[in-house]
Amino acid sequence: MLPTQSVSQSKIIASTTMDLYCFFAGIGLYVCAVWLYENLRTPVLLTLNSVKHFIFRTKLSQRYGKWAVITGASDGIGKGYAHYLAQKGMAVVLVARNEAKLNKVAAEIKAKYGVDTKVVVADFSKGQTVFPHLEKALVPLDVGILVNNVGVTHGSPKYVDEVSQDDLWGLINVNIGAATLLSNILIPSMKRRHRGLIVNVSSMASIAPSSCLATYAASKSYMTSFSIALREELRPFGVEVQTVRPGFVHTNMTDFIVTGMKDKIDKKYLVRVDNFMAYAGCTIGKTDLTCGHWSHGLQTAGLYLLPEFVRLSPVLLMELEKDTQIT
Numbered sequence: 001m002l003p004t005q006s007v008s009q010s011k012i013i014a015s016t017t018m019d020l021y022c023f024f025a026g027i028g029l030y031v032c033a034v035w036l037y038e039n040l041r042t043p044v045l046l047t048l049n050s051v052k053h054f055i056f057r058t059k060l061s062q063r064y065g066k067w068a069v070i071t072g073a074s075d076g077i078g079k080g081y082a083h084y085l086a087q088k089g090m091a092v093v094l095v096a097r098n099e100a101k102l103n104k105v106a107a108e109i110k111a112k113y114g115v116d117t118k119v120v121v122a123d124f125s126k127g128q129t130v131f132p133h134l135e136k137a138l139v140p141l142d143v144g145i146l147v148n149n150v151g152v153t154h155g156s157p158k159y160v161d162e163v164s165q166d167d168l169w170g171l172i173n174v175n176i177g178a179a180t181l182l183s184n185i186l187i188p189s190m191k192r193r194h195r196g197l198i199v200n201v202s203s204m205a206s207i208a209p210s211s212c213l214a215t216y217a218a219s220k221s222y223m224t225s226f227s228i229a230l231r232e233e234l235r236p237f238g239v240e241v242q243t244v245r246p247g248f249v250h251t252n253m254t255d256f257i258v259t260g261m262k263d264k265i266d267k268k269y270l271v272r273v274d275n276f277m278a279y280a281g282c283t284i285g286k287t288d289l290t291c292g293h294w295s296h297g298l299q300t301a302g303l304y305l306l307p308e309f310v311r312l313s314p315v316l317l318m319e320l321e322k323d324t325q326i327t
């Protein structure tokens with residue numbers, strides 16, 4: 001080989017290496033910028049809007065309307081939202097299945113905050129049949145905030161083919177149907193009044209596919225996608241939409257995990273409903289996407305760095321492996 005030929009070959013190799021280096025550095029910078037945008041947008045918006053709210057101090061009921069409707073309000077996170085919104089001066093409509101539990105929460109709220117309360121009994125697992133009754137009860141009210149919180153799992157983790165068809169269909173009706181049809185019912189009056197807020201409670205599971213809770217996690221992916229798209233649809237009409245993607249909160253829904261925890265330290269650091277609401281409540285009317293609790297925000301930022309097969313929930317995988325060993 002002639003020396004001039006080898007010089008030009010090494011020049012080509014050096015320039016190709018440089019191009020590849022620039023290409024991967026460009027991808028790296030782009031991915032970092034997207035990750036930073038996704039994870040810093042909420043804290044930045046929250047800080048800016050908190051300053052704005054501190055200066056103007058508009059009450060939630062003045063800004064959105066008198067009533068807040070909360071689904072799944074007799075327990076857990078829904079009950080937490082009902083207390084928070086009542087404490088902020090909103091009249092509350094509590095929706096769930098168990099009338100006695102609902103009346104007890106309504107009485108507690110009335111005694112503590114002195115706001116108007118209403119109770120609407122509805123079993124969302126029954127599907128479309130419950131909505132005429134809800135429409136009749138809710139449409140005449142000046143509903144300012146709708147909290148689409150109701151959600152169920154099928155208890156402890158199970159394979160899809162081990163869950164009854166009734167339970168699977170019920171979960172889809174509760175986790176997807178309720179938020180979709182209630183939005184459909186209440187959006188027209190919100191659009192007419194040019195004000196309102198819809199809070200959709202999704203889950204961190206919406207970005208972490210969960211074996212043995214496959215339908216639950218998939219229903220939460222629907223909620224996140226539905227909610228973000230709805231936010232864009234309603235923006236021109238002056239109606240706001242907030243998507244909440246909590247991580248683990250200790251409620252009846254997650255009690256099976258807590259019961260199985262051996263380490264007392266793990267139990268000590270669990271996020272309880274009151275801890276969760278102390279942060280999630282502050283984001284109402286200030287950010288359109290939040291995890292609720294700050295620790296769930298950090299977990300979500302970490303999750304976005306992982307490939308999908310690592311994002312599978314380890315708790316559920318362990319459960320899956322344990323079952324596989326038994327059979």
Ligand SMILES: NC(=O)c1ccc[n+]([C@@H]2O[C@H](COP(=O)([O-])OP(=O)(O)OC[C@H]3O[C@@H](n4cnc5c(N)ncnc54)[C@H](OP(=O)(O)O)[C@@H]3O)[C@@H](O)[C@H]2O)c1
Nearest residue numbers: 072074075076077097098123124125151203248249251253
């Ligand atoms: N806990 C967590 O770690 C966690 C994490 C992420 C997201 N989330 C989401 O947060 C939301 C609330 O969960 P949670 O943990 O607070 O649950 P929870 O403590 O089990 O409370 C569920 C509420 O929904 C009501 N409900 C259940 N089935 C119903 C039905 N068929 N029709 C009408 N109401 C029904 C229950 O009251 P009745 O039994 O009286 O009907 C109760 O008020 C859910 O959407 C869940 O996916 C929870």
